[in-house]
Amino acid sequence: MAMIIDKETLEHVASLARLEITPEEEGPLLGDLERILGYVAQLSSVDTSAIVSKRPAMTELRPDEPSAGLTREAGLGGAPAMRDAFVVVRNVMGGEDE
Amino acid sequence: MSSELPRTLKQYRHAVRAHELSAEEYLDETRQLIERGDPQVKAFLHLRLDAARSDAQAADPSSPLAGAPIAVKDNIMMAGERCTCGSRILEHYVAPYSATAVRSLLAAGAVVPGKTNLDEFAMGSSTENSAFFPTHNPTDLTRVPGGSSGGSTAAVAAGFALGAIGSDTGGSVRQPAAFCGVVGFKPTYGLVSRYGLVAFGSSLDCIGPIARSVRDAAIMMNVMAAHDPKDATSVKRPHVDFEAALQPTLAGKRVGIIRELQGLDVQPEIAAAMETARKAAVKSGASIVDVRVPHILSALPAYYIIAPAECSANLGRFDGVRYGLHVDGRDMTETYSRTRNAGFGTEVKRRILIGAFVLSAGYYDAYYKKASSVRQLITDELDAALQSADVLLTPTTPTTAFRLGAVTDALEMYKADVFTIPANLAGVPAISFPAGKDAAGLPIGLQLMGPRWSDAELLSSANVFFTALGGES
Amino acid sequence: MTTTIGLEIHVQLATQTKMFCGCSTAFGDEPNTHVCPVCLGLPGALPTLNAQAVRLATRIATALGCTVHEVSEFSRKNYFYPDLPKSYQITQFDRPIATGGSLPIVTERGARSVRLTRAHIEEDAGKSMHAADITLGGETLVDFNRCGMPLIEIVTEPDMQSGDEAYEFLRNLRRLVRWLGVSSGDMEKGAMRCDVNVSVSPDPAKRGTKVEIKNLNSFRSVKRAIDYEEQRQAQCLTDCTPIMTETRHFDEVQGTTTSMRSKEASNDYRYFPEPDLPLLQLDPTELESVRTQMPELPWEVQSRFERDLGLSPYDAALLTEERSTAEFFQQTIALYDNPKKVASYMGTEVARLLNERGKTLTETQLTPVALAGLLTMVEDNAISNTASKDVLPLLVDTGTTPMEAVRSLGLEQVSDTSALEGFAREVIAENTTQVDQFRNGKEAVLAFLVGQLMKKSKGKANPKLAGDTLRRLLK
Ligand SMILES: [Mg+2]
Numbered sequence A: 001m002a003m004i005i006d007k008e009t010l011e012h013v014a015s016l017a018r019l020e021i022t023p024e025e026e027g028p029l030l031g032d033l034e035r036i037l038g039y040v041a042q043l044s045s046v047d048t049s050a051i052v053s054k055r056p057a058m059t060e061l062r063p064d065e066p067s068a069g070l071t072r073e074a075g076l077g078g079a080p081a082m083r084d085a086f087v088v089v090r091n092v093m094g095g096e097d098e
Numbered sequence B: 001m002s003s004e005l006p007r008t009l010k011q012y013r014h015a016v017r018a019h020e021l022s023a024e025e026y027l028d029e030t031r032q033l034i035e036r037g038d039p040q041v042k043a044f045l046h047l048r049l050d051a052a053r054s055d056a057q058a059a060d061p062s063s064p065l066a067g068a069p070i071a072v073k074d075n076i077m078m079a080g081e082r083c084t085c086g087s088r089i090l091e092h093y094v095a096p097y098s099a100t101a102v103r104s105l106l107a108a109g110a111v112v113p114g115k116t117n118l119d120e121f122a123m124g125s126s127t128e129n130s131a132f133f134p135t136h137n138p139t140d141l142t143r144v145p146g147g148s149s150g151g152s153t154a155a156v157a158a159g160f161a162l163g164a165i166g167s168d169t170g171g172s173v174r175q176p177a178a179f180c181g182v183v184g185f186k187p188t189y190g191l192v193s194r195y196g197l198v199a200f201g202s203s204l205d206c207i208g209p210i211a212r213s214v215r216d217a218a219i220m221m222n223v224m225a226a227h228d229p230k231d232a233t234s235v236k237r238p239h240v241d242f243e244a245a246l247q248p249t250l251a252g253k254r255v256g257i258i259r260e261l262q263g264l265d266v267q268p269e270i271a272a273a274m275e276t277a278r279k280a281a282v283k284s285g286a287s288i289v290d291v292r293v294p295h296i297l298s299a300l301p302a303y304y305i306i307a308p309a310e311c312s313a314n315l316g317r318f319d320g321v322r323y324g325l326h327v328d329g330r331d332m333t334e335t336y337s338r339t340r341n342a343g344f345g346t347e348v349k350r351r352i353l354i355g356a357f358v359l360s361a362g363y364y365d366a367y368y369k370k371a372s373s374v375r376q377l378i379t380d381e382l383d384a385a386l387q388s389a390d391v392l393l394t395p396t397t398p399t400t401a402f403r404l405g406a407v408t409d410a411l412e413m414y415k416a417d418v419f420t421i422p423a424n425l426a427g428v429p430a431i432s433f434p435a436g437k438d439a440a441g442l443p444i445g446l447q448l449m450g451p452r453w454s455d456a457e458l459l460s461s462a463n464v465f466f467t468a469l470g471g472e473s
Numbered sequence C: 001m002t003t004t005i006g007l008e009i010h011v012q013l014a015t016q017t018k019m020f021c022g023c024s025t026a027f028g029d030e031p032n033t034h035v036c037p038v039c040l041g042l043p044g045a046l047p048t049l050n051a052q053a054v055r056l057a058t059r060i061a062t063a064l065g066c067t068v069h070e071v072s073e074f075s076r077k078n079y080f081y082p083d084l085p086k087s088y089q090i091t092q093f094d095r096p097i098a099t100g101g102s103l104p105i106v107t108e109r110g111a112r113s114v115r116l117t118r119a120h121i122e123e124d125a126g127k128s129m130h131a132a133d134i135t136l137g138g139e140t141l142v143d144f145n146r147c148g149m150p151l152i153e154i155v156t157e158p159d160m161q162s163g164d165e166a167y168e169f170l171r172n173l174r175r176l177v178r179w180l181g182v183s184s185g186d187m188e189k190g191a192m193r194c195d196v197n198v199s200v201s202p203d204p205a206k207r208g209t210k211v212e213i214k215n216l217n218s219f220r221s222v223k224r225a226i227d228y229e230e231q232r233q234a235q236c237l238t239d240c241t242p243i244m245t246e247t248r249h250f251d252e253v254q255g256t257t258t259s260m261r262s263k264e265a266s267n268d269y270r271y272f273p274e275p276d277l278p279l280l281q282l283d284p285t286e287l288e289s290v291r292t293q294m295p296e297l298p299w300e301v302q303s304r305f306e307r308d309l310g311l312s313p314y315d316a317a318l319l320t321e322e323r324s325t326a327e328f329f330q331q332t333i334a335l336y337d338n339p340k341k342v343a344s345y346m347g348t349e350v351a352r353l354l355n356e357r358g359k360t361l362t363e364t365q366l367t368p369v370a371l372a373g374l375l376t377m378v379e380d381n382a383i384s385n386t387a388s389k390d391v392l393p394l395l396v397d398t399g400t401t402p403m404e405a406v407r408s409l410g411l412e413q414v415s416d417t418s419a420l421e422g423f424a425r426e427v428i429a430e431n432t433t434q435v436d437q438f439r440n441g442k443e444a445v446l447a448f449l450v451g452q453l454m455k456k457s458k459g460k461a462n463p464k465l466a467g468d469t470l471r472r473l474l475k
């Protein structure tokens, strides 16, 4: 039977999720995921062709009125690194940017 | 004095209002119980007994909760207190704001003795996935209390609090309530604000009360059920007095038994408890009806796609940039993965990976989209079933509390959620109430589900079952 | 070679608060001071949708002729970046608030219409400052004040063919959003940003490889980047070097684009419906009233000015740059019915003063009544055209009436015949040579004599009456 998830896919998904998988973790993890994904894949046999999504709609929107937020200290006091008023991280120039 | 300590919130409130007991006195008794019992049970991740005592002193005896100790699961924010979610990644995190539900409880006079243990980010059914330590079942310390709200249920069962709040994404309030012999209620999705509950599966998560009686759960619901403009999924509804809605009988009610769940393998004592409950229902004036929910067994696989998908996005914010654990790397990509790798436990990583997989290009339609359609299908079927029955009666769990370390296989653990998950997918209210004990003396829990927004009626029905089976009114 | 250009424009909606929280949208405050649990992505925080952002989005989409959908849906776009606190952006994906629509542009190819694919609402990320911007030694500084700003993203069809057309599109879109009060359109403050897709193909029937350009901080940059990219891709085609599907970064200083990263599989955003926000449902009666209450759009006003009032395209464009200017103009011509005169006066004298003062028309004291009054006085010969230029600054700065201003400056024209006759007699007496020349039939000399008279009157003489008086006395 064809595998649902192979090593490459697992690595790809792990990189999307910014998780590092150690070589020791990889084997057992692949086994678990294969079994879980195989189990949930049973849904493919359910006929959902006639199903109409009935997500509800928002009943009220927020009025455009400013409300008190957090001070920098309360909101970012626990940040691992700050410089002056800014949060500092490793340089991400040239990385993924929107 | 210990001998006459009130067992329930109702009794407590009465005693305080009659000046037979003060909130501080009760808290001091509670402290003793905690100090004596919690080193074994390990229900709490952090205690705040001194602060709770001054809160109790200040509590207004005429307020709805009159200074009663109510424990809070450690994935619900309480300003100034740590909120770890049972995870290394938030080990030292202090909440800068309070969840709406916590604010409501405090405003109603509750005092919080501490924050309770849970499976990391509420992912698990035994509280063994806590990054810090497992909680033990007060009935039998060698057994799990269930999960993920195992700390909250154990605290209530052990007398460390008169009530507690937990979060229920796939049964995390009801299943541990069943294992610990207390009441656990998952309200209709949208009835209690999720603001300040650290999200796991946002479309499934509900904050719910854990209590020693159904009435106590109703008393807590009176405090927590309110529309919250901070939660767009919270719904504005006419005010309901859940306690006042409690009726003494099931006269005229139709109790549905779901045919598709009949063939499932459950512990014989639990099957027997179902039988006892049926008889009690008939005796109380209810009729038993056979209902069909053809795709109910697809709820479990649908859940294990949707919940991980949502969790994979929800847990992305734990990236070591603004708060929480930070492990430096050579660049941001490495910093992220080192932080998250060090911060998350195995089960959390497993679910994040499943979630990222089912949402990723090429798999989305077959997994996430399919699961969403199946979810709608099950919802439609449950809604229909709840037209021909007023409530649906099922076991809460296939077995009673298992031994710590006994279940190591993830999929096997997942499958035990079969009875509780449908209510989360459909957003309907569901309650687990104690219904006797098995041969080993372990509590058995049964579940009632009702139509969306029938929370008051559901609590009322559950109260009749609960009292008929020996519970305190 | 055929160039095909599509644009993705982010327009910041002019609200008081952010898209999903009550934090202020004020620009330029201390870093990380407009923050709260929601926009910092703190555990447990939940988004709540800004009603005004929805209103503004509906308005601009309606003006663009989009189909505004009664039901739309928010989705999560997942990616990790330090200025994206939740690790996902709340945006719209499968079901945007609007689809279709178009925006007219006038280019060398004539008047055309650029079709729109869609418009959706979303939140902005925070602001990152990289080592390239400031000397930081390999660090990035993040300010979350901008995080959660309400945006509408407008995506065009690949309907443009040159940098000029893209420039025109942006110019007209900015005029529209400002006209409707939907956005300040201020690129410097990040209220309008644009990504460009450019592809060059030797075969007009076939589309070339799509290259995306980011970091475009002005309309001019957009044009420059496209011009450069057009040339670069054409060169690649000539040299037979492959053109990569990629994102390129525009270097403002060099005027060139450089490769940022290739668009490979890592861009898997794992979109899924945002469970924290139920569907957005618009009230059909409100939608209808947005439609019926839509003001005349700038390009409609512009062509009406040309067609019905005979204004030059230049004047018509100038007067419709801002809605307040067009309204000012229309109120003025209602009082002084000479559109061309008003247009030219506004385009020259008024524009010059505004420019000097660095103000917009609405920021001054000038009113349509005052301007119409001033122009009427010139027409009635109550003051000279030259004198009007001295009066205008008073109207602009103090808001006084033209009558008052003229009086206070002592600029009333001398139309009194006896006074003019006095000056005329003096001029005739002092310029006998020219007087003789005139009498001998040299008509042109009259202008000189009028000039002399004007000098004597210190410019206050009504020039036409001065000429008439001289002519009469010289007979
Ligand atoms: Mg966008």
Ligand SMILES: [Zn+2]
Residues within 6 Å of the ligand: A069, C018, C021, C022, C023, C034, C035, C036, C037, C038, C039, C040, C148
């Ligand atoms: Zn905010």
